[in-house]
Amino acid sequence: MSFYSEFYKQYEEAFPLREEVVGFLRNYFPKQGGTILDLGCGPGHYCGRFQQEGFSMMGIDLDEKMIEAARKRYPDARFECMDMNGIETIMEKFDTVYSIGNVVAHITPGQLRTLLPEVRKLLHPGGNWIFQIVNWDYLLTLERYTFPVKTLEGESLTFHREYEDISDEHVTFHTFMRSEDKPLFDERLSLYPLRSDGCLNLHSAAGFYNTGLYADFNKKEYVKDAGSGAVYVFRNDALK
Numbered sequence: 001m002s003f004y005s006e007f008y009k010q011y012e013e014a015f016p017l018r019e020e021v022v023g024f025l026r027n028y029f030p031k032q033g034g035t036i037l038d039l040g041c042g043p044g045h046y047c048g049r050f051q052q053e054g055f056s057m058m059g060i061d062l063d064e065k066m067i068e069a070a071r072k073r074y075p076d077a078r079f080e081c082m083d084m085n086g087i088e089t090i091m092e093k094f095d096t097v098y099s100i101g102n103v104v105a106h107i108t109p110g111q112l113r114t115l116l117p118e119v120r121k122l123l124h125p126g127g128n129w130i131f132q133i134v135n136w137d138y139l140l141t142l143e144r145y146t147f148p149v150k151t152l153e154g155e156s157l158t159f160h161r162e163y164e165d166i167s168d169e170h171v172t173f174h175t176f177m178r179s180e181d182k183p184l185f186d187e188r189l190s191l192y193p194l195r196s197d198g199c200l201n202l203h204s205a206a207g208f209y210n211t212g213l214y215a216d217f218n219k220k221e222y223v224k225d226a227g228s229g230a231v232y233v234f235r236n237d238a239l240k
Contacts, residue, residue, distance in 0.1 A: 010152050010177075011066070014159055015101065017045045024217040025098055028128040028233065029055060034095040037122065039084045039131075040103030044070025044077060051077040058094075060084065085111055088118050097122055098130040105133050105171075105191040109198065116206035123236040129208060132231045135215070136193040137224035142166055157184070168193065196222070196230060208234035 025046070029036060034055055038047050041059025043066050051057040057077040061067050067081040082089070084099070085107065097119055104112065119129050139145055147161040157179055164172040171193055176186040194202075200210055212233035215222045222230060 009069075010157065010159070011043050011069075012045055013152050014150050015042075017049060018217070020217045021100065022046070022049060024219070024231070025096070025100075025130065026050070026053075028096050028098075028130060030095050035092065037090075037094045037097045039087070039097060039099035040101065040106075041070060041079065042066050042101070044074045044079055046100070047077040047079070048074030058090075060087070085115060087115070087122065090122060092122075093124050094122050094127060095124055096128045096130065098128075100130075100132040102133050102191075104131050105136075105193065106189075108192045109194050109202070112194070113202055113206075116203060116208065120207055120236050125236060127236045128211075129234045129236065130232065132217075132229055133194075135222075135224070135226065135228050135230045137195050137230075138227050139163060139171075140166060140168060140193055140195065141225070156180075163191075164188070166193075196224065199232065203232075203234050207237050209237045211235050 029050075032054065036050060036055050036057050038057065038059040041047050041061050044059050047057040047059040047070065051074060058080070059070060059077060060080045060082045061070070062081065062083050064081050067079050070077070070079045084103070107115065123129065143166060145163040145166070150159040151157065152159055157177055160176050160178070162174040164174050169192075171191040172188050173191045174188045177184040196213065203210060210232070212219075212231070213222045214220060214231045215226065215228035217231060220228070222228070
């Protein structure tokens, strides 16, 4: 069982819905209605919000506990437990596909190269593909990175995240949660960093046109050597 399964009850408290994310994504949706796909939807809070606003939402996630939680809390949206590498089984078209929260870093650059044509097939001509990852250009200059500790459930829990063994090929993502001094889970999994130049080149080769690269959802300027995130926006180039 992954830490995501252990963590699903606290996920929305640790990573609450943020209005700047909602506003950013909505700018790339049709003005009224439209079909939207969330890759790595977690417990579904963004899908639920957009469904309430009149969009037809579908969310996928690999973790069964996350999908169970999403279906119970947001029954009007559609949720499927599946790997993002299996989206070729989805038979409909979308106006926008997005993935937030560094989900794309869980697949290798080779898997991303295979995934991108499938994302493009799912999009209507001119549709948008948006994803957020950490700023690997900056993080790959470090030996180790520790995120700020999150306190949860009235400060009874602490949630810790660290990047260890940082290299161009592989990063160890160490996550653990404690209740006072008692460990609740402790797990390490692999992430696969991709610098911005490599990411842009992969998308260009797959037929996407880059329309934006930002440090955050407030459209702050992306700077390679700054400790920020990376939010990419691509359009399905209908001419190709």
